[in-house]
Amino acid sequence: MKFRSLGAGLILGAALAVPAGAQSLDLGGTPGAAPQPIQITASQGIQWQQENQVVIAMGNAKAVRGDVTVTADQLIAHYRKKATAAADAKAAPGAATDILNQGNTSLYEIEASGHVHIYTATDNAWADHAVYSMDDAVLVLTGQHLKLTTPHDTITARDSVEYYAAKRQAVARGNALIVADDGRSIAADTLIGDLAPAVSSPAPAAPGADALAQAGQLQKVEAIGHVVIRTTEDTATGDTGVYLPQQGRARLGGDVHIIQGPNEMSGSDALVDMKTGIATLLAGPGGQVAGTITPGSAPQK
Template structure:
Protein backbone atom coordinates (compact mmCIF):
# COMPACT_ATOMS: atom_id res chain seq x y z
CA UNK A 1 0.00 0.00 0.00
CA UNK A 2 2.82 2.45 0.79
CA UNK A 3 4.17 2.02 -2.76
CA UNK A 4 0.68 2.43 -4.25
CA UNK A 5 1.03 -0.78 -6.28
CA UNK A 6 -1.66 -3.39 -6.78
CA UNK A 7 -0.81 -6.74 -8.42
CA UNK A 8 -3.61 -9.08 -9.43
CA UNK A 9 -2.88 -12.71 -10.24
CA UNK A 10 -5.14 -15.71 -10.63
CA UNK A 11 -7.94 -16.38 -13.08
CA UNK A 12 -10.34 -14.03 -14.87
CA UNK A 13 -8.32 -10.88 -14.13
CA UNK A 14 -10.14 -7.64 -14.85
CA UNK A 15 -9.62 -3.91 -14.29
CA UNK A 16 -12.48 -1.58 -15.16
CA UNK A 17 -12.28 2.17 -15.70
CA UNK A 18 -14.97 4.62 -16.70
CA UNK A 19 -14.70 3.79 -20.45
CA UNK A 20 -12.45 0.72 -20.74
CA UNK A 21 -12.15 -2.85 -19.48
CA UNK A 22 -8.73 -4.49 -19.19
CA UNK A 23 -8.38 -8.26 -18.87
CA UNK A 24 -5.35 -10.56 -18.77
CA UNK A 25 -4.39 -14.17 -18.18
CA UNK A 26 -1.18 -13.87 -16.13
CA UNK A 27 -1.32 -10.62 -14.16
CA UNK A 28 -2.54 -7.04 -14.00
CA UNK A 29 -0.37 -4.54 -12.19
CA UNK A 30 -1.69 -1.11 -11.26
CA UNK A 31 0.73 1.65 -10.26
CA UNK A 32 -1.43 4.40 -8.71
CA UNK A 33 1.42 6.90 -8.33
CA UNK A 34 2.41 6.52 -11.99
CA UNK A 35 -1.18 6.29 -13.29
CA UNK A 36 -0.42 3.15 -15.28
CA UNK A 37 -1.49 -0.46 -15.52
CA UNK A 38 0.36 -3.40 -17.06
CA UNK A 39 -1.60 -6.42 -18.27
CA UNK A 40 0.36 -9.58 -19.06
CA UNK A 41 -0.69 -12.72 -20.92
CA UNK A 42 -3.46 -12.49 -23.52
CA UNK A 43 -3.98 -8.88 -22.48
CA UNK A 44 -7.06 -7.15 -23.84
CA UNK A 45 -8.49 -3.65 -23.59
CA UNK A 46 -12.06 -3.16 -24.77
CA UNK A 47 -13.50 0.36 -25.00
CA UNK A 48 -17.15 0.97 -24.27
CA UNK A 49 -17.72 1.57 -28.00
CA UNK A 50 -16.41 -1.92 -28.92
CA UNK A 51 -12.93 -1.01 -30.19
CA UNK A 52 -10.27 -3.31 -28.77
CA UNK A 53 -6.54 -3.95 -28.52
CA UNK A 54 -5.07 -7.33 -27.66
CA UNK A 55 -1.41 -8.27 -27.18
CA UNK A 56 0.94 -10.38 -25.11
CA UNK A 57 1.63 -7.34 -22.88
CA UNK A 58 -0.28 -4.05 -22.73
CA UNK A 59 0.77 -0.97 -20.79
CA UNK A 60 -1.98 1.59 -20.25
CA UNK A 61 -1.38 5.15 -19.07
CA UNK A 62 -4.29 6.96 -17.40
CA UNK A 63 -5.07 10.62 -16.83
CA UNK A 64 -4.27 11.74 -13.30
CA UNK A 65 -7.34 11.91 -11.05
CA UNK A 66 -7.17 15.71 -10.85
CA UNK A 67 -7.22 15.87 -14.68
CA UNK A 68 -10.64 14.25 -14.98
CA UNK A 69 -12.37 14.95 -11.65
CA UNK A 70 -15.93 16.18 -12.05
CA UNK A 71 -16.64 19.67 -10.76
CA UNK A 72 -17.90 19.61 -7.19
CA UNK A 73 -16.30 16.25 -6.33
CA UNK A 74 -13.22 15.75 -4.26
CA UNK A 75 -10.27 13.76 -5.65
CA UNK A 76 -9.90 10.18 -4.42
CA UNK A 77 -6.66 9.34 -2.63
CA UNK A 78 -4.59 6.78 -4.53
CA UNK A 79 -4.58 4.51 -1.48
CA UNK A 80 -8.38 4.54 -1.04
CA UNK A 81 -10.52 1.56 -2.13
CA UNK A 82 -12.22 3.71 -4.81
CA UNK A 83 -8.95 4.86 -6.44
CA UNK A 84 -8.76 1.92 -8.85
CA UNK A 85 -12.26 2.41 -10.20
CA UNK A 86 -11.65 6.14 -10.63
CA UNK A 87 -8.19 5.76 -12.13
CA UNK A 88 -9.03 8.12 -14.94
CA UNK A 89 -9.48 7.96 -18.65
CA UNK A 90 -7.05 5.94 -20.71
CA UNK A 91 -4.63 8.34 -22.43
CA UNK A 92 -2.07 6.05 -24.09
CA UNK A 93 -1.61 2.34 -24.69
CA UNK A 94 1.61 0.54 -25.61
CA UNK A 95 1.20 -3.04 -26.85
CA UNK A 96 3.92 -5.65 -27.34
CA UNK A 97 3.80 -9.03 -29.06
CA UNK A 98 1.01 -10.33 -31.30
CA UNK A 99 -0.87 -7.03 -31.34
CA UNK A 100 -4.43 -7.11 -32.69
CA UNK A 101 -6.45 -3.90 -33.06
CA UNK A 102 -10.14 -4.24 -33.91
CA UNK A 103 -12.67 -1.63 -34.91
CA UNK A 104 -16.24 -2.26 -35.98
CA UNK A 105 -15.08 -2.79 -39.58
CA UNK A 106 -11.35 -3.60 -39.56
CA UNK A 107 -8.71 -5.78 -37.96
CA UNK A 108 -5.06 -4.75 -37.94
CA UNK A 109 -2.20 -6.85 -36.57
CA UNK A 110 1.48 -6.22 -35.93
CA UNK A 111 4.38 -6.94 -33.61
CA UNK A 112 4.00 -3.77 -31.53
CA UNK A 113 1.72 -0.78 -31.29
CA UNK A 114 0.90 2.53 -29.67
CA UNK A 115 -2.67 3.79 -29.35
CA UNK A 116 -3.90 7.22 -28.22
CA UNK A 117 -7.58 6.83 -27.20
CA UNK A 118 -8.39 10.58 -27.03
CA UNK A 119 -7.58 10.97 -30.74
CA UNK A 120 -8.34 7.40 -31.88
CA UNK A 121 -4.91 7.21 -33.55
CA UNK A 122 -2.88 3.98 -33.48
CA UNK A 123 0.50 3.11 -34.94
CA UNK A 124 1.42 -0.50 -35.61
CA UNK A 125 4.90 -1.71 -36.40
CA UNK A 126 6.46 -4.92 -37.61
CA UNK A 127 4.72 -7.34 -39.96
CA UNK A 128 1.53 -5.29 -40.22
CA UNK A 129 -1.54 -6.91 -41.73
CA UNK A 130 -4.83 -5.02 -42.24
CA UNK A 131 -8.10 -6.77 -43.04
CA UNK A 132 -11.18 -4.86 -44.20
CA UNK A 133 -13.88 -7.26 -45.35
CA UNK A 134 -12.37 -9.39 -48.14
CA UNK A 135 -9.50 -6.90 -48.63
CA UNK A 136 -6.08 -7.58 -47.10
CA UNK A 137 -2.97 -5.42 -47.03
CA UNK A 138 0.54 -6.07 -45.68
CA UNK A 139 3.41 -3.72 -44.88
CA UNK A 140 5.99 -2.78 -42.28
CA UNK A 141 4.08 -0.04 -40.41
CA UNK A 142 0.60 1.42 -40.32
CA UNK A 143 -1.19 4.46 -38.99
CA UNK A 144 -4.78 3.62 -38.09
CA UNK A 145 -7.55 6.02 -37.11
CA UNK A 146 -9.75 3.77 -35.01
CA UNK A 147 -12.60 6.27 -35.01
CA UNK A 148 -12.85 6.72 -38.78
CA UNK A 149 -11.44 3.34 -39.85
CA UNK A 150 -8.95 4.99 -42.22
CA UNK A 151 -5.54 3.30 -42.28
CA UNK A 152 -2.29 4.30 -43.95
CA UNK A 153 0.06 1.41 -44.67
CA UNK A 154 3.79 2.06 -44.97
CA UNK A 155 6.62 0.00 -46.44
CA UNK A 156 9.84 -0.52 -44.53
CA UNK A 157 13.23 0.62 -45.85
CA UNK A 158 13.76 -1.10 -49.19
CA UNK A 159 10.49 -2.96 -48.74
CA UNK A 160 7.09 -2.80 -50.31
CA UNK A 161 3.41 -2.85 -49.51
CA UNK A 162 1.31 -5.68 -50.88
CA UNK A 163 -2.28 -6.72 -50.75
CA UNK A 164 -5.45 -7.95 -52.31
CA UNK A 165 -8.22 -5.43 -52.96
CA UNK A 166 -11.42 -6.72 -54.51
CA UNK A 167 -13.37 -4.35 -56.75
CA UNK A 168 -16.74 -3.18 -55.43
CA UNK A 169 -16.04 -4.63 -51.99
CA UNK A 170 -16.49 -1.32 -50.14
CA UNK A 171 -19.70 -0.28 -48.45
CA UNK A 172 -22.19 1.63 -50.56
CA UNK A 173 -24.34 4.36 -49.03
Protein backbone atom coordinates in the same frame (compact mmCIF):
# COMPACT_ATOMS: atom_id res chain seq x y z
CA MET B 1 -6.71 -0.14 -12.00
CA LYS B 2 -5.71 0.19 -6.25
CA PHE B 3 -8.34 -1.52 -4.08
CA ARG B 4 -10.53 1.55 -4.79
CA SER B 5 -10.57 2.47 -9.60
CA LEU B 6 -8.39 -0.33 -11.34
CA GLY B 7 -7.74 1.99 -13.62
CA ALA B 8 -7.03 1.92 -14.02
CA GLY B 9 -7.60 2.89 -12.62
CA LEU B 10 -6.16 -1.06 -12.80
CA ILE B 11 -5.96 -0.54 -13.56
CA LEU B 12 -5.11 -0.73 -16.11
CA GLY B 13 -7.25 1.43 -14.50
CA ALA B 14 -9.20 1.82 -14.76
CA ALA B 15 -10.65 -0.16 -17.90
CA LEU B 16 -7.77 1.66 -18.32
CA ALA B 17 -9.91 4.76 -18.31
CA VAL B 18 -11.36 6.57 -15.32
CA PRO B 19 -14.23 8.84 -16.37
CA ALA B 20 -15.48 11.67 -14.22
CA GLY B 21 -17.38 10.32 -11.25
CA ALA B 22 -15.69 6.91 -11.27
CA GLN B 23 -14.60 5.65 -7.88
CA SER B 24 -11.13 4.23 -7.36
CA LEU B 25 -10.61 0.63 -6.23
CA ASP B 26 -8.14 1.85 -3.61
CA LEU B 27 -8.16 0.75 0.01
CA GLY B 28 -5.32 3.13 0.78
CA GLY B 29 -7.60 6.08 1.49
CA THR B 30 -7.39 9.65 0.30
CA PRO B 31 -4.10 11.46 1.06
CA GLY B 32 -4.52 14.34 3.51
CA ALA B 33 -7.97 13.20 4.60
CA ALA B 34 -8.80 11.77 8.00
CA PRO B 35 -7.99 8.03 8.13
CA GLN B 36 -11.01 5.88 7.39
CA PRO B 37 -11.61 2.76 9.49
CA ILE B 38 -11.57 -0.61 7.78
CA GLN B 39 -14.39 -2.98 8.69
CA ILE B 40 -13.78 -6.72 8.32
CA THR B 41 -16.35 -9.49 8.71
CA ALA B 42 -16.25 -13.25 8.07
CA SER B 43 -18.58 -16.23 8.52
CA GLN B 44 -15.94 -18.63 9.94
CA GLY B 45 -14.22 -16.24 12.28
CA ILE B 46 -11.45 -13.64 12.51
CA GLN B 47 -8.06 -14.63 13.84
CA TRP B 48 -5.55 -12.17 15.27
CA GLN B 49 -1.94 -13.42 15.22
CA GLN B 50 -0.07 -10.91 17.35
CA GLU B 51 3.37 -12.45 16.82
CA ASN B 52 2.97 -12.39 13.03
CA GLN B 53 1.12 -9.06 13.15
CA VAL B 54 -1.69 -10.21 10.89
CA VAL B 55 -5.48 -10.32 11.11
CA ILE B 56 -7.04 -13.21 9.14
CA ALA B 57 -10.71 -13.27 8.16
CA MET B 58 -11.93 -16.71 7.02
CA GLY B 59 -15.06 -17.73 5.12
CA ASN B 60 -17.08 -15.21 3.10
CA ALA B 61 -14.59 -12.58 4.20
CA LYS B 62 -15.45 -8.95 3.55
CA ALA B 63 -13.50 -5.73 4.03
CA VAL B 64 -15.05 -2.29 3.64
CA ARG B 65 -13.19 1.00 3.67
CA GLY B 66 -14.99 4.09 2.45
CA ASP B 67 -16.57 3.39 -0.93
CA VAL B 68 -14.53 0.24 -1.55
CA THR B 69 -15.59 -3.32 -0.76
CA VAL B 70 -13.43 -6.44 -1.06
CA THR B 71 -14.92 -9.92 -0.75
CA ALA B 72 -13.00 -13.21 -0.85
CA ASP B 73 -12.80 -16.65 0.73
CA GLN B 74 -10.01 -15.32 2.92
CA LEU B 75 -8.56 -11.92 3.73
CA ILE B 76 -5.22 -11.31 5.43
CA ALA B 77 -4.43 -7.83 6.74
CA HIS B 78 -0.75 -7.22 7.52
CA TYR B 79 0.10 -4.44 9.95
CA ARG B 80 3.09 -3.10 11.79
CA LYS B 81 3.44 -1.22 15.04
CA LYS B 82 4.43 2.39 14.76
CA ALA B 83 7.59 3.58 16.52
CA THR B 84 5.54 5.45 19.11
CA ALA B 85 3.63 2.27 19.96
CA ALA B 86 6.62 0.50 21.53
CA ALA B 87 6.20 2.41 24.80
CA ASP B 88 2.48 1.64 24.95
CA ALA B 89 2.40 -2.10 24.37
CA LYS B 90 -0.17 -2.66 27.12
CA ALA B 91 -3.02 -1.12 25.12
CA ALA B 92 -5.00 -4.19 24.04
CA PRO B 93 -7.78 -3.94 21.46
CA GLY B 94 -11.30 -4.99 22.27
CA ALA B 95 -11.48 -7.14 19.12
CA ALA B 96 -9.06 -8.54 16.55
CA THR B 97 -9.96 -5.99 13.88
CA ASP B 98 -9.63 -3.07 16.31
CA ILE B 99 -5.85 -3.30 16.00
CA LEU B 100 -6.14 -2.14 12.36
CA ASN B 101 -7.94 1.06 13.34
CA GLN B 102 -5.79 2.18 16.27
CA GLY B 103 -3.33 5.01 15.95
CA ASN B 104 -0.40 2.91 17.15
CA THR B 105 -0.48 0.53 14.18
CA SER B 106 -0.10 0.91 10.44
CA LEU B 107 -1.84 -1.33 7.89
CA TYR B 108 0.62 -1.92 5.05
CA GLU B 109 -0.74 -4.83 2.98
CA ILE B 110 -4.03 -6.60 2.30
CA GLU B 111 -4.10 -10.03 0.67
CA ALA B 112 -7.29 -11.59 -0.69
CA SER B 113 -7.59 -15.22 -1.83
CA GLY B 114 -10.38 -17.19 -3.49
CA HIS B 115 -13.28 -15.70 -5.48
CA VAL B 116 -11.91 -12.19 -5.08
CA HIS B 117 -14.24 -9.32 -5.97
CA ILE B 118 -13.20 -5.69 -5.49
CA TYR B 119 -15.83 -3.09 -6.27
CA THR B 120 -17.22 0.40 -5.90
CA ALA B 121 -20.43 1.87 -7.27
CA THR B 122 -18.80 2.23 -10.71
CA ASP B 123 -15.88 -0.22 -11.05
CA ASN B 124 -15.38 -3.95 -10.53
CA ALA B 125 -12.38 -6.29 -10.46
CA TRP B 126 -12.38 -10.09 -10.25
CA ALA B 127 -9.47 -12.46 -9.58
CA ASP B 128 -8.43 -15.58 -7.68
CA HIS B 129 -5.82 -13.66 -5.72
CA ALA B 130 -5.12 -10.00 -5.04
CA VAL B 131 -2.44 -8.15 -3.10
CA TYR B 132 -2.53 -4.44 -2.37
CA SER B 133 0.61 -2.86 -0.95
CA MET B 134 -0.09 0.40 0.83
CA ASP B 135 3.63 1.13 1.14
CA ASP B 136 4.17 1.04 -2.63
CA ALA B 137 0.60 1.84 -3.75
CA VAL B 138 0.61 -1.23 -5.99
CA LEU B 139 -2.28 -3.59 -6.69
CA VAL B 140 -1.63 -6.98 -8.32
CA LEU B 141 -4.46 -9.28 -9.47
CA THR B 142 -3.63 -12.87 -10.46
CA GLY B 143 -5.41 -16.14 -11.15
CA GLN B 144 -7.89 -17.27 -13.77
CA HIS B 145 -10.62 -15.20 -15.40
CA LEU B 146 -9.02 -11.86 -14.52
CA LYS B 147 -11.39 -9.04 -15.32
CA LEU B 148 -11.63 -5.32 -14.64
CA THR B 149 -14.59 -3.17 -15.66
CA THR B 150 -15.35 0.54 -15.60
CA PRO B 151 -18.37 2.36 -17.04
CA HIS B 152 -16.76 2.43 -20.51
CA ASP B 153 -14.16 -0.34 -20.78
CA THR B 154 -13.43 -3.96 -19.94
CA ILE B 155 -9.93 -5.37 -19.40
CA THR B 156 -9.09 -9.07 -19.29
CA ALA B 157 -5.74 -10.87 -19.04
CA ARG B 158 -4.39 -14.36 -18.50
CA ASP B 159 -1.44 -13.79 -16.17
CA SER B 160 -1.95 -10.58 -14.16
CA VAL B 161 -3.43 -7.13 -14.00
CA GLU B 162 -1.31 -4.60 -12.11
CA TYR B 163 -1.68 -0.97 -11.16
CA TYR B 164 1.23 1.26 -10.10
CA ALA B 165 -0.15 4.42 -8.54
CA ALA B 166 3.17 6.29 -8.29
CA LYS B 167 3.66 5.97 -12.06
CA ARG B 168 -0.05 6.23 -12.86
CA GLN B 169 0.37 3.09 -14.91
CA ALA B 170 -1.69 -0.06 -15.43
CA VAL B 171 -0.28 -3.27 -16.90
CA ALA B 172 -2.17 -6.31 -18.22
CA ARG B 173 -0.07 -9.38 -19.01
CA GLY B 174 -0.83 -12.49 -21.06
CA ASN B 175 -3.50 -12.38 -23.77
CA ALA B 176 -4.29 -8.87 -22.61
CA LEU B 177 -7.40 -7.27 -24.04
CA ILE B 178 -9.15 -3.91 -23.71
CA VAL B 179 -12.66 -3.63 -25.13
CA ALA B 180 -14.41 -0.25 -25.25
CA ASP B 181 -18.17 0.11 -25.02
CA ASP B 182 -18.31 1.15 -28.70
CA GLY B 183 -16.83 -2.20 -29.80
CA ARG B 184 -13.27 -1.04 -30.49
CA SER B 185 -10.59 -3.24 -28.96
CA ILE B 186 -6.84 -3.72 -28.67
CA ALA B 187 -5.15 -7.00 -27.74
CA ALA B 188 -1.51 -7.98 -27.20
CA ASP B 189 0.76 -10.16 -25.11
CA THR B 190 1.22 -7.16 -22.82
CA LEU B 191 -0.67 -3.87 -22.60
CA ILE B 192 0.78 -0.93 -20.66
CA GLY B 193 -1.56 1.99 -20.05
CA ASP B 194 -0.59 5.47 -18.86
CA LEU B 195 -3.25 7.54 -17.12
CA ALA B 196 -3.35 11.32 -17.40
CA PRO B 197 -3.56 13.21 -14.09
CA ALA B 198 -6.76 15.15 -13.51
CA VAL B 199 -4.70 18.11 -12.28
CA SER B 200 -1.64 18.99 -14.33
CA SER B 201 1.43 18.43 -12.19
CA PRO B 202 5.00 17.52 -13.13
CA ALA B 203 5.44 15.58 -9.90
CA PRO B 204 4.44 11.89 -9.80
CA ALA B 205 1.85 10.69 -7.34
CA ALA B 206 3.23 9.93 -3.91
CA PRO B 207 3.18 6.32 -2.70
CA GLY B 208 -0.11 5.62 -0.97
CA ALA B 209 -1.90 8.29 -2.99
CA ASP B 210 -5.28 7.52 -4.49
CA ALA B 211 -3.87 8.20 -7.94
CA LEU B 212 -6.68 6.48 -9.79
CA ALA B 213 -9.23 8.80 -8.26
CA GLN B 214 -6.98 11.74 -9.21
CA ALA B 215 -6.33 10.43 -12.69
CA GLY B 216 -8.10 11.42 -15.84
CA GLN B 217 -8.73 9.22 -18.82
CA LEU B 218 -6.22 6.81 -20.21
CA GLN B 219 -3.90 8.82 -22.44
CA LYS B 220 -1.76 6.10 -24.00
CA VAL B 221 -1.58 2.31 -24.36
CA GLU B 222 1.64 0.58 -25.37
CA ALA B 223 1.04 -2.86 -26.88
CA ILE B 224 3.82 -5.45 -27.06
CA GLY B 225 3.68 -8.74 -28.96
CA HIS B 226 0.97 -10.09 -31.30
CA VAL B 227 -0.92 -6.81 -31.40
CA VAL B 228 -4.47 -6.87 -32.79
CA ILE B 229 -6.60 -3.75 -33.14
CA ARG B 230 -10.24 -4.14 -34.16
CA THR B 231 -12.85 -1.60 -35.14
CA THR B 232 -16.40 -2.39 -36.26
CA GLU B 233 -15.11 -3.00 -39.82
CA ASP B 234 -11.33 -3.46 -39.82
CA THR B 235 -8.65 -5.56 -38.18
CA ALA B 236 -5.03 -4.42 -37.97
CA THR B 237 -2.20 -6.57 -36.65
CA GLY B 238 1.47 -5.96 -35.89
CA ASP B 239 4.37 -6.80 -33.61
CA THR B 240 4.14 -3.61 -31.54
CA GLY B 241 1.76 -0.71 -31.26
CA VAL B 242 0.86 2.53 -29.53
CA TYR B 243 -2.78 3.48 -29.06
CA LEU B 244 -4.04 6.96 -28.12
CA PRO B 245 -7.61 6.38 -26.87
CA GLN B 246 -8.67 10.02 -26.60
CA GLN B 247 -7.66 10.63 -30.23
CA GLY B 248 -8.83 7.23 -31.42
CA ARG B 249 -5.53 6.68 -33.26
CA ALA B 250 -2.99 3.89 -33.27
CA ARG B 251 0.39 3.19 -34.82
CA LEU B 252 1.53 -0.35 -35.56
CA GLY B 253 5.03 -1.55 -36.32
CA GLY B 254 6.76 -4.74 -37.38
CA ASP B 255 4.94 -7.23 -39.58
CA VAL B 256 1.78 -5.17 -40.17
CA HIS B 257 -1.41 -6.40 -41.82
CA ILE B 258 -4.68 -4.51 -42.31
CA ILE B 259 -7.75 -6.59 -43.11
CA GLN B 260 -11.18 -5.35 -44.21
CA GLY B 261 -13.47 -8.14 -45.38
CA PRO B 262 -11.70 -9.93 -48.27
CA ASN B 263 -9.16 -7.13 -48.65
CA GLU B 264 -5.72 -7.31 -47.03
CA MET B 265 -2.65 -5.10 -47.16
CA SER B 266 0.74 -5.60 -45.55
CA GLY B 267 3.73 -3.43 -44.74
CA SER B 268 6.07 -2.54 -41.92
CA ASP B 269 4.27 0.45 -40.39
CA ALA B 270 0.68 1.64 -40.23
CA LEU B 271 -1.30 4.59 -38.90
CA VAL B 272 -4.89 3.66 -37.99
CA ASP B 273 -7.68 6.16 -37.28
CA MET B 274 -10.14 4.03 -35.32
CA LYS B 275 -12.83 6.71 -35.45
CA THR B 276 -12.91 7.13 -39.23
CA GLY B 277 -11.71 3.64 -40.11
CA ILE B 278 -8.97 5.07 -42.34
CA ALA B 279 -5.63 3.25 -42.22
CA THR B 280 -2.41 4.44 -43.83
CA LEU B 281 0.08 1.68 -44.58
CA LEU B 282 3.76 2.54 -44.96
CA ALA B 283 6.71 0.57 -46.29
CA GLY B 284 9.93 0.26 -44.36
CA PRO B 285 13.32 1.35 -45.77
CA GLY B 286 13.93 -0.55 -48.97
CA GLY B 287 10.62 -2.37 -48.67
CA GLN B 288 7.24 -2.04 -50.26
CA VAL B 289 3.55 -2.18 -49.47
CA ALA B 290 1.62 -5.16 -50.83
CA GLY B 291 -2.05 -6.02 -50.85
CA THR B 292 -5.01 -7.85 -52.30
CA ILE B 293 -8.11 -5.81 -53.11
CA THR B 294 -11.45 -7.25 -54.22
CA PRO B 295 -13.48 -4.79 -56.37
CA GLY B 296 -16.88 -3.89 -54.95
CA SER B 297 -16.02 -5.22 -51.50
CA ALA B 298 -16.02 -1.87 -49.67
CA PRO B 299 -18.57 -1.83 -46.81
CA GLN B 300 -21.73 0.26 -47.29
CA LYS B 301 -21.83 3.37 -45.15
